Amino acid sequence: MASDATATALPTVPKELERIPLVSNNRSPGWISDRVAGICEGKTPAWWWAAFIPSLILAGVLLCMLAYQISTGVGVWGNHHPTAWAWDIINFVWWIGIGHAGTLISAILFLLRQKWRTGVNRAAEAMTIFAVMCAGIFPAIHVGRVWFDWFLFPIPNSNSIWPQFRSPLMWDVFAVSTYFTVSLLFWYVGLVPDLAVMRDRAKSKIRQFLYGLFSLGWTGSNRHWSNYEKAYLILAGLSTPLVLSVHSIVSLDFAVSQVPGWHTTIFPPYFVAGAIFSGFGMVLTLLVPLRRWCHLEDIITMRHIDVMCKVTLATGSIVGYAYIMELFISWYSGSPFERFAFLNRIKGPYAWGYWCMMGCNVILPQLFWSKKIRENLWIVFIISILVNIGMWFERFVIIVISLHRDFLPSNWAYYLPSPVDILTYLGTFGLFFTLFLLFMRFLPMIAISEVKGVTPHADPHTVEGGAKGGHH
Amino acid sequence: MNAKIHGIMAEYTTPADAMHAAEKVRDAGFRKWDVFTPFPVHGMDKAMGLKNSKVGWFSFIGGCTGYTTGMLMIWFLNAIDYKIMIGGKPMFSPFSAFPPSYELTILLGAFGAIGGMLFLNRLPRLHHPLLKNKRFALATHDRFFVVIETADPKFNEVETRKLLEAAGSKRIELVEE
Numbered sequence: 064m065a066s067d068a069t070a071t072a073l074p075t076v077p078k079e080l081e082r083i084p085l086v087s088n089n090r091s092p093g094w095i096s097d098r099v100a101g102i103c104e105g106k107t108p109a110w111w112w113a114a115f116i117p118s119l120i121l122a123g124v125l126l127c128m129l130a131y132q133i134s135t136g137v138g139v140w141g142n143h144h145p146t147a148w149a150w151d152i153i154n155f156v157w158w159i160g161i162g163h164a165g166t167l168i169s170a171i172l173f174l175l176r177q178k179w180r181t182g183v184n185r186a187a188e189a190m191t192i193f194a195v196m197c198a199g200i201f202p203a204i205h206v207g208r209v210w211f212d213w214f215l216f217p218i219p220n221s222n223s224i225w226p227q228f229r230s231p232l233m234w235d236v237f238a239v240s241t242y243f244t245v246s247l248l249f250w251y252v253g254l255v256p257d258l259a260v261m262r263d264r265a266k267s268k269i270r271q272f273l274y275g276l277f278s279l280g281w282t283g284s285n286r287h288w289s290n291y292e293k294a295y296l297i298l299a300g301l302s303t304p305l306v307l308s309v310h311s312i313v314s315l316d317f318a319v320s321q322v323p324g325w326h327t328t329i330f331p332p333y334f335v336a337g338a339i340f341s342g343f344g345m346v347l348t349l350l351v352p353l354r355r356w357c358h359l360e361d362i363i364t365m366r367h368i369d370v371m372c373k374v375t376l377a378t379g380s381i382v383g384y385a386y387i388m389e390l391f392i393s394w395y396s397g398s399p400f401e402r403f404a405f406l407n408r409i410k411g412p413y414a415w416g417y418w419c420m421m422g423c424n425v426i427l428p429q430l431f432w433s434k435k436i437r438e439n440l441w442i443v444f445i446i447s448i449l450v451n452i453g454m455w456f457e458r459f460v461i462i463v464i465s466l467h468r469d470f471l472p473s474n475w476a477y478y479l480p481s482p483v484d485i486l487t488y489l490g491t492f493g494l495f496f497t498l499f500l501l502f503m504r505f506l507p508m509i510a511i512s513e514v515k516g517v518t519p520h521a522d523p524h525t526v527e528g529g530a531k532g533g534h535h
Numbered sequence: 536m537n538a539k540i541h542g543i544m545a546e547y548t549t550p551a552d553a554m555h556a557a558e559k560v561r562d563a564g565f566r567k568w569d570v571f572t573p574f575p576v577h578g579m580d581k582a583m584g585l586k587n588s589k590v591g592w593f594s595f596i597g598g599c600t601g602y603t604t605g606m607l608m609i610w611f612l613n614a615i616d617y618k619i620m621i622g623g624k625p626m627f628s629p630f631s632a633f634p635p636s637y638e639l640t641i642l643l644g645a646f647g648a649i650g651g652m653l654f655l656n657r658l659p660r661l662h663h664p665l666l667k668n669k670r671f672a673l674a675t676h677d678r679f680f681v682v683i684e685t686a687d688p689k690f691n692e693v694e695t696r697k698l699l700e701a702a703g704s705k706r707i708e709l710v711e712e
Contacts, residue, residue, distance in 0.1 A: 092573055093677035217612060225612040227619050234634035241638040245645045252649060256675070260573075263672035279659035282666065283674045285557075285583055287656045288575040293588035294652035298645055301594075305641045312634055515677075516574035521550060523578060529549025 085179055085517045087361040092515040099509045100264055102357050110356055115500045121493020128487040137207045139483045145469045146478040151205035153458040154488050156313055158198035163306055164342020165191025166246060170302035179370055181513040182363050187346050188250040193498040195243045197491040231315040238312040245305055249298045255281050256512040310334045323404035324465035333385035337454060340378035343371055344450030351444045362509055372437040379428030386425060404465055412477055413464045416456050423453020539712035541664035542684040543695055545704035550576045553679035556702035557582040560681060563698060567687040571680040590651045597647020598640045605636025664712050
């Protein structure tokens with residue numbers, strides 16, 4: 064009798080129209096808690112130590128390089144006249160671009176009701192925060208005298224002077240610090256219900272206390288969920304214009320100047336597309352191995368990998384379009400300086416960098432048109448790394464190639480990085496992976512309550528959710 | 536009865552059962568009660584008779600404050616208190632002042648949303664009678680609880696228990712204060 068009621072009340076979907084479920088094997092909410100929280104419980108796996116120790120050593124290298132650079136001066140870098148901006152700004156733009164995918168996944172895909180985001184958003188947001196931390200180091204130290212960094216903020220001081228707000232560099236200070244703060248808060252708000260899950264499972268007193276403290280006394284009350292969901296929606300709505308503005312403002316650092324190759328109106332959208340492109344590359348680099356090592360194949364499914372590859376393909380194509388449009392405009396502008404700047408990129412002394420960028424960013428992602436390639440995790444992993452290498456070269460091309468041959472040929476020089484440049488950059492990887500590994504060991508790296516919410520078990524109108532037909 | 540009773544707690548195994556129970560409790564006219572779920576259940580606000588959340592207002596006020604602060608601050612700093620002439624441009628222009636003001640709008644709007652959410656939820660609150668209950672730990676795992684407080688004027692231990700049982704709960708217990 065009950066089955067009859069079910070059959071009439073619930074519409075049946077034809078087999079060929081069924082969607083691939085977001086969580087494979089029809090896993091229950093309890094299973095999701097156990098699997099995700101299990102990563103933070105029990106014995107630390109050997110692979111974690113194998114990844115953590117080298118990361119920590121690299122982070123130590125970063126600390127030494129920063130100490131050396133701050134105590135000696137920016138002369139320890141390869142920067143010279145006319146290449147006054149080099150690896151410092153390349154690395155800043157590169158890291159902050161990587162962060163953008165996290166906010167895209169957490170905010171824009173939330174507004175677009177892309178439910179697959181729940182499987183990857185927590186890890187992607189953590190990636191954003193750690194990437195912005197790595198990015199923040201570079202502008203802070205490239206000023207040379209870091210003890211004057213506070214001059215950037217409008218703080219009353221004994222000289223009675225204020226920052227100059229018509230400079231895009233000041234806009235950048237506001238954009239990046241807001242971006243970091245809002246990303247951190249968004250991430251933390253998302254974590255609160257999951258910290259309550261961890262608190263309720265905790266066996267030891269210390270874990271109970273710490274998870275309890277940071278979960279703020281969350282009970283799962285529906286009156287709380289109601290306000291919480293509204294706040295989350297508003298944060299997503301605020302983060303969307305924020306993420307688009309951050310890389311636009313970063314691009315204005317260049318576009319507002321008059322350097323040929325920088326002074327173009329296409330920069331803001333082109334930088335944002337490139338940022339999302341490189342960020343998805345990093346998300347794939349992190350999650351393709353982690354889903355296997357942490358046994359999360361049912362939550363981060365092949366469908367997730369597939370859609371992320373498609374986003375990479377789409378943004379990579381936008382970037383490719385921007386490159387070609389830049390070339391066209393430099394020819395069409397008729398400005399000899401613009402034409403020279405782009406010919407110098409294509410066949411100048413750094414042509415290898417330009418073609419490396421073109422190969423990795425424009426040609427390689429086109430492989431993702433093939434379903435076979437999107438399903439081959441090894442190829443996806445390798446392309447995701449090459450995408451990030453390509454995006455690093457993009458910033459190298461924009462910054463170093465535009466600067467090293469400026470208006471006066473007597474000024475021209477060939478830029479080479481110093482070992483301090485290279486080790487500082489490698490050191491930021493140490494910091495990034497140290498923080499990421501600590502995150503995934505101590506905090507739930509999948510948004511537990513959100514993933515539960517997209518399973519059929521959570522929908523009161525399905526059989527799994529307890530629907531028995533009737534007036535619903 | 537040596538300990539004071541906070542309320543009566545009924546456990547449900549599916550979101551549909553909890554939602555039907557919530558509809559019954561709402562229709563019975565209770566005021567001090569709540570549903571506890573491991574994830575937000577779509578349609579539960581309606582089943583409980585909750586109005587649209589007021590968090591938006593906090594965020595709106597935060598955003599307006601941010602934008603006004605940004606514009607006034609830049610105007611005062613660069614055009615009044617410490618005039619800097621740059622390339623013959625005006626001392627204050629809303630266009631160059633826009634990007635920092637825009638960022639401050641978002642920053643204070645986000646503070647408003649989070650602060651408003653915490654204020655409306657009366658969080659953080661680290662001591663709660665329900666958090667001491669062993670069974671209630673499943674509210675963050677895979678169970679759904681309806682709790683009616685003794686402070687509700689309509690509360691009657693026998694009648695309330697009957698109502699929750701009729702809604703399909705297999706497990707009902709009293710929660711100590």
